Amino acid sequence: MEKTITVLPGDGIGPEVMKGALRVLKAIESRFQHRFTVTEMPIGGKAIDETGNPLPPETLEQCKKSDAVLLGAVGGPKWDGMDQRPEHGLLQIRKELNVFANLRPVKAFSPLADISPLKPELIENVDLVFVRELTGGLYFAQPKGRSGSDEAVDTLYYHRQEIERVVKKAFELAASRTGKLTSVDKANVLESSKLWREVVNEIAMSFPDVKVDHMLVDNAAMQLVRNPAQFDVIVTENMFGDILSDEASMITGSLGMLASASLSEEGAGLFEPVHGSAPDIAGTNTANPLGMVLSAAMMLRHSFHMNEEADAIEMAVQEVLNAKFRTGDIQTKKSRVSTTDEMVEQLVYR
Amino acid sequence: MEKTITVLPGDGIGPEVMKGALRVLKAIESRFQHRFTVTEMPIGGKAIDETGNPLPPETLEQCKKSDAVLLGAVGGPKWDGMDQRPEHGLLQIRKELNVFANLRPVKAFSPLADISPLKPELIENVDLVFVRELTGGLYFAQPKGRSGSDEAVDTLYYHRQEIERVVKKAFELAASRTGKLTSVDKANVLESSKLWREVVNEIAMSFPDVKVDHMLVDNAAMQLVRNPAQFDVIVTENMFGDILSDEASMITGSLGMLASASLSEEGAGLFEPVHGSAPDIAGTNTANPLGMVLSAAMMLRHSFHMNEEADAIEMAVQEVLNAKFRTGDIQTKKSRVSTTDEMVEQLVYR
Ligand SMILES: CC(C)[C@H](C(=O)O)[C@@H](O)C(=O)O
Numbered sequence: 001m002e003k004t005i006t007v008l009p010g011d012g013i014g015p016e017v018m019k020g021a022l023r024v025l026k027a028i029e030s031r032f033q034h035r036f037t038v039t040e041m042p043i044g045g046k047a048i049d050e051t052g053n054p055l056p057p058e059t060l061e062q063c064k065k066s067d068a069v070l071l072g073a074v075g076g077p078k079w080d081g082m083d084q085r086p087e088h089g090l091l092q093i094r095k096e097l098n099v100f101a102n103l104r105p106v107k108a109f110s111p112l113a114d115i116s117p118l119k120p121e122l123i124e125n126v127d128l129v130f131v132r133e134l135t136g137g138l139y140f141a142q143p144k145g146r147s148g149s150d151e152a153v154d155t156l157y158y159h160r161q162e163i164e165r166v167v168k169k170a171f172e173l174a175a176s177r178t179g180k181l182t183s184v185d186k187a188n189v190l191e192s193s194k195l196w197r198e199v200v201n202e203i204a205m206s207f208p209d210v211k212v213d214h215m216l217v218d219n220a221a222m223q224l225v226r227n228p229a230q231f232d233v234i235v236t237e238n239m240f241g242d243i244l245s246d247e248a249s250m251i252t253g254s255l256g257m258l259a260s261a262s263l264s265e266e267g268a269g270l271f272e273p274v275h276g277s278a279p280d281i282a283g284t285n286t287a288n289p290l291g292m293v294l295s296a297a298m299m300l301r302h303s304f305h306m307n308e309e310a311d312a313i314e315m316a317v318q319e320v321l322n323a324k325f326r327t328g329d330i331q332t333k334k335s336r337v338s339t340t341d342e343m344v345e346q347l348v349y350r
Numbered sequence: 351m352e353k354t355i356t357v358l359p360g361d362g363i364g365p366e367v368m369k370g371a372l373r374v375l376k377a378i379e380s381r382f383q384h385r386f387t388v389t390e391m392p393i394g395g396k397a398i399d400e401t402g403n404p405l406p407p408e409t410l411e412q413c414k415k416s417d418a419v420l421l422g423a424v425g426g427p428k429w430d431g432m433d434q435r436p437e438h439g440l441l442q443i444r445k446e447l448n449v450f451a452n453l454r455p456v457k458a459f460s461p462l463a464d465i466s467p468l469k470p471e472l473i474e475n476v477d478l479v480f481v482r483e484l485t486g487g488l489y490f491a492q493p494k495g496r497s498g499s500d501e502a503v504d505t506l507y508y509h510r511q512e513i514e515r516v517v518k519k520a521f522e523l524a525a526s527r528t529g530k531l532t533s534v535d536k537a538n539v540l541e542s543s544k545l546w547r548e549v550v551n552e553i554a555m556s557f558p559d560v561k562v563d564h565m566l567v568d569n570a571a572m573q574l575v576r577n578p579a580q581f582d583v584i585v586t587e588n589m590f591g592d593i594l595s596d597e598a599s600m601i602t603g604s605l606g607m608l609a610s611a612s613l614s615e616e617g618a619g620l621f622e623p624v625h626g627s628a629p630d631i632a633g634t635n636t637a638n639p640l641g642m643v644l645s646a647a648m649m650l651r652h653s654f655h656m657n658e659e660a661d662a663i664e665m666a667v668q669e670v671l672n673a674k675f676r677t678g679d680i681q682t683k684k685s686r687v688s689t690t691d692e693m694v695e696q697l698v699y700r
């Protein structure tokens with residue numbers, strides 16, 4: 001198959017981990033006889049430096065006309081306090097591509113059980129997916145701003161349709177898995193959560209085989225530590241999803257392991273690791289490339305329907321971990337530390 | 351000393367744990383020669399049942415004229431879907447008493463290390479306090495409501511003064527402890543967080559001995575699991591504080607252990623356990639009374655300046671745990687399970 005991919009390496013460790021993902025995709029191309037046409041474009045801080053805009057129109061245009069978008073990470077102290085923020089590029093591209101459903105799978109890798117802060121018996125059977133609403137809520141709604149130096153406001157607004165489409169995706173996903181969905185909200189305090197809960201209950205009627213629970217966000221934050229194996233699919237609004245999915249990354253032991261897929265109704269999906277740009281270790285060839293590589297696998301699966309190819313990558317990751325190759329963030333007592341490039345080499349070689 | 355206390359047992363397990371706290375306070379009265387005049391008033395679901403209002407004016411009036419307020423918990427499925435919600439009583443009393451600074455200490459109890467989902471070496475040295483802004487933000491600001499059945503909005507608004515007063519309390523607390531303060535926000539996305547960060551940086555100038563860090567809320571959710579011992583005082587806005595403090599309760603192994611103090615500039619403080627009304631176990635004499643009892647200790651310390659008395663309660667709790675008395679939520683393999691009343695008896699006896 002022929003596919004076009006726009007690649008947005010971004011800032012910090014973004015370019016390093018992206019290089020790794022592209023090497024892995026090259027290996028997939030030749031093993032499975034595909035042709036990926038890759039176009040690299042600037043976003044975030046790099047785009048601010050080059051054009052004064054964290055999401056230049058050319059970047060957006062290129063993304064829109066490609067089959068999928070791979071993104072590294074954006075941001076760094078260099079752009080702190082500037083008018084233009086690298087993060088705005090990320091938020092804008094999510095909004096412009098209308099990728100409202102952000103899938104963040106969290107699965108315990110058994111060879112990494114040692115490095116999780118949680119007790120091993122609690123994480124053994126964890127295999128959950130967050131479906132985070134990604135283009136609404138506190139991140140985007142108006143009014144949002146300052147009145148003078150004394151007042152600031154953000155708005156948590158949801159329209160029923162914004163909730164419906166992401167909740168439907170979550171139900172579909174739950175139906176294709178164990179049939180268990182947890183919807184997280186704060187319906188005892190927030191009006192937007194009451195609407196959220198109503199919509200979930202309505203859509204539930206079309207999915208009689210999915211068992212749906214409602215959980216308050218404070219309780220969810222606790223339950224993810226107390227007993228994460230109780231969850232299968234978790235659907236929640238933008239900000240709660242941001243907080244809970246980062247928290248849940250600790251189940252795998254490192255944020256560096258987590259991948260994400262952001263999907264729209266149609267059109268290009270956006271695939272990015274959950275970790276950030278980690279400016280402190282940028283350029284040192286020590287970043288964990290697995291979150292980025294697994295995001296590329298999600299692209300193959302969700303945008304290109306290349307399941308076998310995605311499986312091949314995920315199996316290679318499992319094997320490399322089994323063989324005790326580790327970047328610093330997932331190091332155990334018995335493992336020697338590999339560089340970013342060495343990890344990728346091990347993957348490609350499998 | 352003579353002090354007046356308004357007691358709001360509330361719903362679910364509220365009345366049971368409150369009964370325990372009152373027995374402990376009786377013991378303190380006679381041991382230290384104080385006189386506590388206790389007036390019990392309805393709040394939450396109980397108040398809805400009795401008066402149609404989750405915070406009847408008589409309850410509020412009584413609270414305002416007393417030296418301190420002890421609260422159990424509110425809410426339960428019985429009042430779900432009603433126009434009047436028990437939680438509104440809780441939110442209103444916080445607002446009316448103007449208790450903007452909610453202190454939630456989280457300390458690992460060494461005899462409970464076994465029951466924490468976190469590895470023991472991570473929690474050994476945890477001794478942190480959340481200072482949660484309690485009367486502003488998404489919980490209270492207008493507009494908040496529905497437009498028809500399709501749209502809902504909540505508002506995250508902060509005025510500089512609301513931030514200043516709670517942040518000042520946090521700096522004072524940090525200065526009296528190890529001098530380390532972490533301010534949690536989402537300044538890369540929220541305007542209210544940018545204002546929050548500015549105010550923190552301004553107030554920092556008056557506290558040159560306090561080392562202050564800013565941390566994004568998603569990262570904080572992760573760090574609280576990864577390495578909770580890195581924190582001393584954590585200050586944050588209302589909703590983030592709600593989520594993070596429940597999450598952090600898992601360090602102690604059970605939400606049932608956590609106490610809180612909500613303080614105003616002057617006037618009665620409000621003291622309540624962090625746990626909710628746990629309707630599923632209400633009336634079974636199995637609830638953990640320690641969060642409520644420790645909240646009473648916080649009342650003695652913060653509102654009545656009775657440090658020795660508060661110490662006595664906290665030491666009794668430690669001893670009872672050392673002696674392996676446990677309610678179901680903090681049970682270990684080697685402990686037999688005590689009832690709520692038995693736990694309280696053990697406390698009083700010490
Ligand atoms: C960088 C930031 C704007 C972003 C977010 O909050 O969505 C990140 O934390 C994420 O989760 O992808």
Ligand SMILES: CC(C)[C@H](C(=O)O)[C@@H](O)C(=O)O
Nearest residue numbers: 188189218425437440592624
């Ligand atoms: C019951 C609820 C309204 C309350 C809150 O969200 O503040 C509770 O979760 C708490 O943390 O005290």
